[in-house]
Amino acid sequence: MxxxxxxxxxxxxxxxxxxxxxxxxxxxxxxxxxxxxxxxxxxxxxxxxxxxxxxxxxxxxxxxxxxxxxxxxxxxxxxxxxxxxxxxxxxxxxxxxxxxxxxxxxxxxxxxxxxxxxxxxxxxxxxxxxxxxxxxxxxxxxxxxxxxxxxxxxxxxxxxxxxxxxxxxxxxxxxxxxxxxxxxxxxxxxxxxxxxxxxxxxxxxxxxxxxxxxxxxxGGKCPLLLAPGFDMARAAGSIVAGKLLNAGQTCVAPDYVLVHADDRDALLAALRSAARRAYPRLADNPHYTAIINRQHHQRLLAWRDEAHQRGARVEVLSDEDDASLAAACKLPLTLIEQAPADCAVMREEIFGPLLPIVTYRQLGEALAHILHQPRPLALYLFDDDRARIDRVLDATVAGGVSINDTLLHVVQEQLPFGGVGHSGMxxxxxxxxxxxxxxLLPVFRQSRLAGTALIRPPYGQRVQVLLRLMLGRIK
Missing domain, CATH: 3.40.605.10 (Aldehyde Dehydrogenase; Chain A, domain 1)
Structure with missing residues (x-):
């Protein structure tokens, strides 16, 4: 301008x-x-x-x-x-x-x-x-x-x-x-x-x-880490709620999920059930928010299709007609697995209901994945093991953390809200x-009984004695 x-x-x-x-x-x-x-x-x-x-x-x-x-x-x-x-x-x-x-x-x-x-x-x-x-x-x-x-x-x-x-x-x-x-x-x-x-x-x-x-x-890529063996049905309700609030158009929405490979099937089944229970229909559902405009709607479809074309497994959790959904400018929760690391859904903040799923074998592998990304605005951990929770908190840096739920740290008014690094300052x-x-204005109020006159010029022997006391005897 x-x-x-x-x-x-x-x-x-x-x-x-x-x-x-x-x-x-x-x-x-x-x-x-x-x-x-x-x-x-x-x-x-x-x-x-x-x-x-x-x-x-x-x-x-x-x-x-x-x-x-x-x-x-x-x-x-x-x-x-x-x-x-x-x-x-x-x-x-x-x-x-x-x-x-x-x-x-x-x-x-x-x-x-x-x-x-x-x-x-x-x-x-x-x-x-x-x-x-x-x-x-x-x-x-x-x-x-x-x-x-x-x-x-x-x-x-x-x-x-x-x-x-x-x-x-x-x-x-x-x-x-x-x-x-x-x-x-x-x-x-x-x-x-x-x-x-x-x-x-x-x-x-x-x-x-x-x-x-x-x-x-x-914003950024807010990770959601599921500890090995965690109750997937318990986690899925929170994941769906956090990801689909405002149709995923939330800066602290879970951007991708890290799940132990042995828990992958249970997670997918739980997500399918939770999504259909929360939103049995989408196009004409007044409780399911639309994507803000056609441009963002097309961007999300393009990112989904790019992942699919490059070998990712894509599962759209809706049976509704694509034309009806498009007319309403709505997108269902879409699970994306095995997407190449350089796909848009793996590089960029998604800001919509696309949810990449990443599996791991060791917790250290999951933490390394998080640490390889820029520091996120939010980190979500689902775990009941206190020692493991402390390990994750000690190993990662994020703007804020919710444990065993999503989004809720943001609405605790007595907690500060902000990012770190690429997610803000x-x-x-x-x-x-x-x-x-x-x-914060610093104010010093001098007393009438102050002894600071003792260290004012002209500097003489008295100041030297005081300095030895103030600094410690110089040998």
Missing amino acids: KAGSPIADSLRASLAELQQQAVRARPDYATRQRWLDGLQRIVTEHQAEWIAALNADFGCRSAVETRLAELFPALEGIRLARRRLKGWMRPQRRGVSLWFWPGRAAVQPQPLGVAGIIVPWNYPIFLALGPLTSALSAGNRAMLKMSELSPHSGALLARLCERYLGPEVVRVVNGGLDVAAAFASLPFDHLLFTGSTRVGRMVMQAAAANLTPVTLEL GHYHGHEGFLTFSK
């Missing part, structure tokens, strides 16, 4: 107005609670509108999933912030070295100013209001860029933020890739981006020009989110 373009100029003007508000009035506890109350009303008083907007964006978005995976966790985060805000805002005492007694030290959280938040299309409510809760509780103003693939949700959020918070607190920006590029180039005090690793690199590069600190919530949610959008 060229400097001086109408879009860039408009965005810069909006940011400048918010920055002036941030300088003019630092929000106190009561103001922040009022902001959080506005966020809570955006969720609680407009549920039907959110359900309709998401359904329009996806073509078919399960109302249950919108309430369960978007409205509920967003509301939980707001409730936690409202309960804990006074404690989060309180200065924290820090220790002072013996040599500087009776001085006192503390860190005092301060707002950064204006936060920028770039929101993806797959969970536009939760991934907008989650970071916004952190930013507002920390006392910042905010600008949000909503995805062009979720225009109905973006338009609704813009209306509700103006109504409940006002343009002097939050501004919501909608538009295409040109708007997104201009938005990422603005000199925010902090920028949080949720999306793909590829785009995350571009956002970080744009932010670097302004030395804007960034939090990147990316920084985190938010709960207190960690408050800290991400705060400047």
Whole structure:
């Protein structure tokens, strides 16, 4: 986006107005609670509108999933912030070295100013209001860029933020890739981006020009490891639920499964049963979400067909007519075995209901497979052996872990959420989110009884004696 373009100029003007508000009035506890109350009303008083907007964006978005995976966790985060805000805002005492007694030290959280938040299309409510809760509780103003693939949700959020918070607190920006590029180039005090690793690199590069600190919530190949001998029926229900929520269009969805070779047949049978039980039909099922658009639908079909053409075993867990599914822009859970390592489904984040199955013989072989991949946003382990669980946790690095279930670590508001390496940097949610959008101001308060005059110039014998005590006697 060229400097001086109408879009860039408009965005810069909006940011400048918010920055002036941030300088003019630092929000106190009561103001922040009022902001959080506005966020809570955006969720609680407009549920039907959110359900309709998401359904329009996806073509078919399960109302249950919108309430369960978007409205509920967003509301939980707001409730936690409202309960804990006074404690989060309180200065924290820090220790002072013996040599500087009776001085006192503390860190005092301060707002950064204006936060920028770039929101993806797959969970536009939760991934907008989650970071916004952190930013507002920390006392910042905010600008949000909503995805062009979720225009109905973006338009609704813009209306509700103006109504409940006002343009002097939050501004919501909608538009295409040109708007997104201009938005990422603005000199925010902090920028949080949720999306793909590829785009995350571009956002970080744009932010670097302004030395804007960034939090990147990316994706990657999230592994699911089944320990040898684990109850496959018990695991399958969780795998299907985690993989098919939002039709797999979830950054922390299990991307592939590692299963012991001796358990492979039991796993496949359990997955078939669990998938058909959860979704006995797909095309006309209002509880099974559609792929966001035809382009992504075709991408997933192409990746599936590539694996099949290169010798992979592909099993589509549906008996429905392909034309009916295509018309509804839906895809069934599809199991893919023995796909070559350089296939797209084995290299790229899938973001859909394709599930590669990889067998192993020794646990070390499975761990080596995970470690060979970039560090994931989520790791899933199904195991009841504590020693083996500790071994896996010690051997791997991931943004977050759920043991014996999928996805649920993300909606624990008192746990930080974030990636590591290729899956992102920084985190938010709960207190960690408050800290991400705060400047921890170090404050030292000197006492009238301070002895620091003893180490001021002119330096004489007294300073030499004190230094020997401070550093230890020099022989």
